[in-house]
Amino acid sequence: ETGVTQTPRHLVMGMTNKKSLKCEQHLGHNAMYWYKQSAKKPLELMFVYSLEERVENNSVPSRFSPECPNSSHLFLHLHTLQPEDSALYLCASSQDSRGRSSAKNIQYFGAGTRLSVL
């Protein structure tokens, strides 16, 4: 148990569906992240939120829409996805994303949501 919980663990959706992934952290952290891990590929950073403000968006298509209503919760809203978007989506949190302490930048990951787009 890492203190970062992701739901659902598995999701199957059609290309016309709208769904949301949820992430909740119980660590008192101020920064949260979304990563994508496609089969046989390294993790790719998608979004970074620091104190509920989006500080990084790595050229992610608009069919992925993040939301961070407070420092403990992070959502990824999905709509009109493509089959190539099928992947493991991972959420992480850290005490700080820009702090001067190396320990505060350590990221703790959830177990991920395995998404399949049909």
Place this chain on the structure above:
Amino acid sequence: DAKTTQPPSMDCAEGRAANLPCNHSTISGNEYVYWYRQIHSQGPQYIIHGLKNNETNEMASLIITEDRKSSTLILPHATLRDTAVYYCIVRIYNQGGKLIFGQGTELSVKP
């Protein structure tokens, strides 16, 4: 660009030490070395990090060469549960959230 080079795979006998190398020859003076691992179908797990001194915690030891161009993660007594992909990452300590994951080393611990 991951900035690190790791062997794609390694085997280790259960109970023996697992020594995982990482080359980071272009590391800058303010870049830390972080190690994470990912057990199949789970999220990555933080293991250890360091700047220039050797570090040890309850999970592993990190040995960084004097010129800082390479490091070795040591799991002193590997168990079957240590079978995972191990990632070596270099990052500036105050760089905004970026963990650049490479392909990592797939460690197989065998009985």
